[in-house]
Amino acid sequence: MEERKWPGPPGMIPEPDRNAADANLHNRRYLDQLLVEMNVIDAVEADLTMHLFGKTFASPIMMPAFSHLNKVGISGRTPMQEYAEAAKEMNLVNWVGMEPDEEYESIASIGAETVRIIKPFADHEKIISEIRFAKEHGALAVGVDIDHVFGKNGKYDIVDGIPLGPVMSEDLKAYVKEAGDTPFIAKGVLSVSDAMKCEEAGCAGIFISHHHGRLPFGIPPAIALQEIRKAMPATRMCLFADCGIDNGYDAFKLLALGADAVSVGRGILPGLLKEGKEGVIKKVTRMNEELKELMGYTGASSLEEMNAAVLLDSSTYLR
Numbered sequence: 001m002e003e004r005k006w007p008g009p010p011g012m013i014p015e016p017d018r019n020a021a022d023a024n025l026h027n028r029r030y031l032d033q034l035l036v037e038m039n040v041i042d043a044v045e046a047d048l049t050m051h052l053f054g055k056t057f058a059s060p061i062m063m064p065a066f067s068h069l070n071k072v073g074i075s076g077r078t079p080m081q082e083y084a085e086a087a088k089e090m091n092l093v094n095w096v097g098m099e100p101d102e103e104y105e106s107i108a109s110i111g112a113e114t115v116r117i118i119k120p121f122a123d124h125e126k127i128i129s130e131i132r133f134a135k136e137h138g139a140l141a142v143g144v145d146i147d148h149v150f151g152k153n154g155k156y157d158i159v160d161g162i163p164l165g166p167v168m169s170e171d172l173k174a175y176v177k178e179a180g181d182t183p184f185i186a187k188g189v190l191s192v193s194d195a196m197k198c199e200e201a202g203c204a205g206i207f208i209s210h211h212h213g214r215l216p217f218g219i220p221p222a223i224a225l226q227e228i229r230k231a232m233p234a235t236r237m238c239l240f241a242d243c244g245i246d247n248g249y250d251a252f253k254l255l256a257l258g259a260d261a262v263s264v265g266r267g268i269l270p271g272l273l274k275e276g277k278e279g280v281i282k283k284v285t286r287m288n289e290e291l292k293e294l295m296g297y298t299g300a301s302s303l304e305e306m307n308a309a310v311l312l313d314s315s316t317y318l319r
């Protein structure tokens, strides 16, 4: 039988291989069925400038919080360093996932504005120590990926031999306190209830995400985002979102639904692994163009002018 090749974006599973519990599948379907209306009269070219935590960036499309990409790439730098270089050159927010201090330092020293995401280690002193290290190395923000508590066996996960543990509201408060003036972000929020606990703990932001499908049957982050915006209209937290964002149109939809910024995820991997920094720059440049295109056609000349009224959920065709 002829081998079946799947041309779709990351997250889209070929029909024969699909697993209904895979949150990536439902996420892709949801994003793809959102349609866009046009408001072109009086529309002008869009400006993608984003302001975050007192800094100005060229686009609301950010790098992903990746980890474990330690292979040395074409230029002698690791893929983590390569995408940090791309972030620096393009003036984008850079995110870094689980990395030992010395690797985090080598990435931070590239000079991109970087957010360090730390695993929910069972050893809370390790989290506190990594928060301090990130602060000492000028992190734009720090955070914990609170959605990585359990493994596939239902027990607390173990990553690289290091045990992870539960995240209690009191723990979040302690991390926020340790972060001090540096914004603290909870990554991996997928409900109003968790969002409210994060606000109560003093988080500066939440990352609405299921971490490329960690949660079986996880709801699309785009839906959680809408519910959180509706339930918490006056929240002072920044709302970030990711999962399956592979082009500027996906980014547009999340931003229109109320995200302050979004991260591309595995969508950068092919270019990153093949061409390093240049591959990432090509990918995000094209994403920025697509985002600008839809902002232009929907009459949003800046991020502040984006809104969900231009979207139609085609699963119902109801406004």
Ligand SMILES: Cc1cc2nc3c(=O)[nH]c(=O)nc-3n(C[C@H](O)[C@H](O)[C@H](O)COP(=O)(O)O)c2cc1C
Residues within 6 Å of the ligand: 010, 011, 024, 064, 065, 066, 067, 068, 069, 096, 097, 098, 117, 145, 187, 209, 210, 211, 212, 213, 242, 243, 244, 245, 264, 265, 266, 267
């Ligand atoms: C190789 C790899 C490593 C990752 N490591 C981390 C991590 O250490 N911490 C974290 O919060 N998220 C991590 N993520 C999840 C991403 O930050 C992001 O939430 C996810 O990839 C988004 O989904 P997408 O790839 O479908 O766009 C990782 C993802 C990948 C692919």
